Every structure is written in structure tokens, then in C-alpha cells.
Amino acid sequence: MTKLGYYLGQRSVNKAEVARRTGLTRARMNELTLTETSKLRAEELYLIALAINVKPGEMLEEMYRDLTLITGS
Template sequence: MTELGLFLAKKSVNKAAISRRTGISKSRLTQLTSSASTKLRADELYLIGLAIDIDPGEMLNEIFKELKLKNEK
């Protein structure tokens, strides 16, 4: 499961409802939540955040919290 998948599971979010509200297909949402090799686009993250009434910036910080700049201590 991806970080997005874990985030949505923690929030008990229904992927079918997200699909209806955003226009992102259910198969794409399944890819985004289960396959680490699938890249999440900024527009998708933004729409998902809006659909579940969460600030997309908050989602971004939570989902990508492990990313750091090189040489950062």
C-alpha cells in the first residue's frame, strides 16, 4: 500500500466517492493507493484533498513526509 493508500485508509475514505467527486477513475485510484511505482500528479492530489475536505497541502506534507533535500541534516 502506498502512503496515499495509508492516508486514505486512516481517514476511512471511500474511493468510489472520491472517483465520483473528482473524475479520477476507480482504477487510477487503485493504482495510486496500491502501487509504489505509480506517480501521484499534483492535480490528482489537489482534487482528492478537495473531495475529502482536507487541505491538499496537509495531505502533501503527510504523504511525502519522508522526502528530504540532499545534504540536509
């Protein structure tokens, strides 16, 4: 399961409803939530956030908070 899949699962979001509201296909929603190698595009994240009534920035931050910058000299 992907970070998006976990995020939506924690909120008990109906993926079919999100697909309908965003214009994404059910197949694309399944790919984005189940396939680790899928790439979530910025516009898809934005539409999904709008469909589930969350701020896109907050959704992005929660999903990717474990990322850090590489520190060096």
C-alpha cells in the same frame, strides 16, 4: 500499498466516492492507492484533497514528511 493508500485508509475514505467526486476512474484510484510505482500527479492530489475536505498542502506534507534534502558541501 502507497502513501496515498495509507493516508486514505487512516481516514476511512471511500475510494469509489472520491473517484466519483474527482472524475478519476476507480481503476486510477486503485492504481494510486495500491501500486507503488504509480505516480500521483499534482492535479490528482489537489482534487483528492478537495474531495475529502483537507488542505492540499497539509495532505502533501503528511504523506511526504519523511523526504529530506541532500546536504553537501
